[in-house]
Amino acid sequence: xxxxxxxxxxxxxxxxxxxxxxxxxxxxxxxxxxxxxxxxxxxxxxxxxxxxxxxxxxxxxxxxxxxxxxxxxxxxxxxxxxxxxxxxxxxxxxxxxxxxxxxxxxxxxxxxxxxxxxxxxxxxxxxxxxxxxxxxxxxxxxxxxxxxxxxxxxxxxxxxxxxxxxxxxxxxxxxxxxxxxxxxxxxxxxxxxxxxxxxxxxxxxxxxxxxxxxxxxxxxxxxxxxxxxxxxxxxxxxxxxxxxxxxxxxxxxxxxxxxxxxxxxxxxxxxxxxxxxxxxxxxxxxxxxxxxxxxxxxxxxxxxxxxxxxxxxxxxxxxxxxxxxxxxxxxxxxxxxxxxxxxxxxxxxxxxxxxxxxxxxxxxxxxxxxxxxxxxxxxxxxxxxxxxxxxxxxxxxxxxxxxxxxxxxxxxxxxxxxxxxxxxxxxxxxxxxxxxxxxxxxxxxxxxxxxxxxxxxxxxxxxxxxxxxxxx
Numbered sequence: 001x002x003x004x005x006x007x008x009x010x011x012x013x014x015x016x017x018x019x020x021x022x023x024x025x026x027x028x029x030x031x032x033x034x035x036x037x038x039x040x041x042x043x044x045x046x047x048x049x050x051x052x053x054x055x056x057x058x059x060x061x062x063x064x065x066x067x068x069x070x071x072x073x074x075x076x077x078x079x080x081x082x083x084x085x086x087x088x089x090x091x092x093x094x095x096x097x098x099x100x101x102x103x104x105x106x107x108x109x110x111x112x113x114x115x116x117x118x119x120x121x122x123x124x125x126x127x128x129x130x131x132x133x134x135x136x137x138x139x140x141x142x143x144x145x146x147x148x149x150x151x152x153x154x155x156x157x158x159x160x161x162x163x164x165x166x167x168x169x170x171x172x173x174x175x176x177x178x179x180x181x182x183x184x185x186x187x188x189x190x191x192x193x194x195x196x197x198x199x200x201x202x203x204x205x206x207x208x209x210x211x212x213x214x215x216x217x218x219x220x221x222x223x224x225x226x227x228x229x230x231x232x233x234x235x236x237x238x239x240x241x242x243x244x245x246x247x248x249x250x251x252x253x254x255x256x257x258x259x260x261x262x263x264x265x266x267x268x269x270x271x272x273x274x275x276x277x278x279x280x281x282x283x284x285x286x287x288x289x290x291x292x293x294x295x296x297x298x299x300x301x302x303x304x305x306x307x308x309x310x311x312x313x314x315x316x317x318x319x320x321x322x323x324x325x326x327x328x329x330x331x332x333x334x335x336x337x338x339x340x341x342x343x344x345x346x347x348x349x350x351x352x353x354x355x356x357x358x359x360x361x362x363x364x365x366x367x368x369x370x371x372x373x374x375x376x377x378x379x380x381x382x383x384x385x386x387x388x389x390x391x392x393x394x395x396x397x398x399x400x401x402x403x404x405x406x407x408x409x410x411x412x413x414x415x416x417x418x419x420x421x422x423x424x425x426x427x428x429x430x431x432x433x434x435x436x437x438x439x440x441x442x443x444x445x446x447x448x449x450x451x452x453x454x455x456x457x458x459x460x461x462x463x464x465x466x467x468x469x470x471x472x
Contacts, residue, residue, distance in 0.1 A: 016335070019342075026319055026343050029172050034315035034350075050190050050219065056297045056372050058216050061141035063300025064134040067285045069149050071278030072121050076114045076153055077160040078270045080106065082263030084161075085325055085407060087245075088168035092329020096244050103165055103238070103245055105255045106263075107158075114157035121150030132282065134289045134296070141216045148220035155224070155231040162234030168322050169244045174237055182230035189225045193218030266404075269413035280420045287432045288440060295437045298378040301369050302441075305362070305379070306386055309354040313394045316347040317401025324405030333465050340402035344459060347398035348391050355390030358383055382441035389445035392452025399455040408464040412455065419451040 017025065083106035090099035125147035129139040159182070163175040193214050214221065239247045288299050320343035327336040358365075362383040366376040400412045424447035431439030458464060 022335075022338060022342055023346075026316070026323065026339065026346055029170070029319035029322060030312075030316045030343075030346070031172075034312045050187075050194050054194075054215060056293050056370070056375060057138060058141065059297040059300055059370065059375075060135070060293045061138040061216055062145055062219070063296050064129055064132055064138060064142045064285065064289065065146040066300060066303075067278060067281035068128055068132070069146060071275065071282060072117055072150070073153060073156055074274040074278050075271060076110075076117050076157040078274045079110055079113055079157075079267055080161045080164045081270050081404065081409075082265070082267035083109075083259075084164035084168045085266050085321070085404060086259070086262055087165060088322055088325030088405060089329035089407075091169055091244055092326035093331075097251075099169075100245055100247060101252045102259050104247060104251050104253045105259045106161060106165070107235075108253055109255050109260070109263075110157055110161050111154075114154045117157075118150050118153040121153060122147055125150060132289060133286050135293060138293075145216050145220050148217060148224060152220070152224040152227050155227040159227055159231040159234050162231065162238050165238050165245055166234070166242060167318055168325060169242060170322060170326070171242060172319065172322075174241075175234060178230055178233050178237070181233070182226050185226035185229055186222050189222030190219055193221045266407055266409055269409040270404075273413040273416050276417050277420050280425050283425055284428060284440065287428050288437060291432065291436055294372070294374045294378060297370065297372065298375045298382065299437055299440075301366065301375065302379045302382050302386075305365050305369070305383055306358065309351055309358050309387075309390050310393060310397060312350045312354060313347045313397035316343050316350070317398045319343060320398055320402035321405040324402045326405075328406050328465075336402075336406060337462060337465060340399065340405075340459060343402055344395055344398045344456075347394040351394035351397075352391045355387040358390075359387040362387075378437060381438060385438070385441045386445050386448075389448040389452075392450075392456075393448040395452040395459075396448070396455040399459045402459070403464040406465055411458065411464070415451060415454045415458070419447055419454065423447040423450050 083102055086102050087099045090096070090102065126143050128146055129142040134142060159179075163179065166172075166175045194216075195213060195218075238245050285296075285299075288295055320340060323339040323343070324336045327333070327339060362380040363376065366379040366383070370376060370379075396415075400416075403409070403412050424443055427443045428440050431443055435442070
């Protein structure tokens with residue numbers, strides 16, 4: 001069996017890779033996604049630095065609505081999970097034609113669903129900053145940024161679908177490269193949209209450099225343009241170039257009950273998890289908002305910096321979803337169990353190392369993102385607290401990805417909800433009033449560790465494997 005890819009035909013015939021081969025497969029599938037996620041994080045740093053150069057006011061304006069944007073984007077992107085898990089298991093079972101029909105119906109379904117969410121987002125954009133309780137001085141800019149981001153919701157949704165479909169078919173390289181391209185495009189567009197262009201003097205000749213000077217709105221427009229281009233390229237490749245997904249022959253485009261029903265069974269717990277979890281982040285934003293502009297800005301930038309630690313976990317979790325899903329589809333639950341445990345171990349090792357690096361580099365990184373010394377110091381302090389939670393946070397991230405590949409989404413959702421609201425939100429109301437932003441991040445680190453323990457117990461007990469194959 002090849003050590004760089006999962007040979008589905010060999011699995012169905014009973015072949016079993018060695019431990020070393022399995023490790024190589026996990027790493028081979030994970031690395032493109034990890035590099036893409038790290039690239040995304042790097043570009044977020046650049047994005048944050050570009051906005052941060054406008055001052056704490058601009059950073060706080062975006063930070064106020066950031067969690068709300070994640071909520072709506074997350075709900076739209078979660079809808080693709082019910083379809084991608086089906087495709088992974090259908091490919092594992094050798095039913096490529098049916099997998100392509102699921103892909104067709106997913107395109108139509110998410111196009112409608114994403115459009116409706118975008119309309120809702122635009123409708124509430126003016127009132128949202130007021131509901132969140134931010135400083136009145138940042139309401140107008142926050143509302144404008146949120147509104148423009150809602151127009152980017154549809155391309156983001158379709159880009160996520162294209163990414164998920166290619167990944168679950170075993171192609172991690174193409175979507176990773178295209179998502180890296182998206183990050184580069186975002187930075188280029190930001191450079192054009194945020195600041196006014198300088199004037200270059202060549203002797204007596206003055207040459208203006210393009211720049212629109214749109215400020216905060218420019219950052220949102222940069223995201224919009226980059227995501228449109230990325231979505232078109234991802235779907236074009238999936239529909240025309242993918243070995244298993246290319247839509248070359250006629251198929252079923254109208255959503256069928258046989259496809260929508262299992263997609264709903266897989267996705268509805270994820271919908272609830274995303275809504276309630278992201279709502280919790282919005283509540284946390286509201287808890288932090290009264291602490292002042294410095295705390296809001298430090299909280300927003302620290303979340304961006306922390307992403308460099310957990311992005312590898314996302315990448316490995318994506319690989320785990322693919323490997324477990326295809327193994328379950330091939331009726332090899334023994335391999336599904338082994339891939340899940342090996343992926344979780346790898347994710348824990350990588351994120352532990354990243355947490356240590358974050359602890360050491362926190363002051364330097366914060367100084368690169370904002371010129372405000374108070375924001376730098378507060379941000380570095382909370383990042384060093386969070387570093388201790390990264391190992392167990394990795395367990396929950398990767399294990400949930402593996403369980404998703406088997407169609408197990410309900411219990412992980414319950415774990416996340418109980419942990420987020422019971423162990424993070426409720427204590428945060430108290431600690432914010434008495435210990436400020438530092439107290440909020442201490443609670444966050446404890447909650448992430450508690451959640452990781454819950455997922456580790458479920459992973460080792462193997463009950464997540466006792467689910468029927470959810471395919472059309």
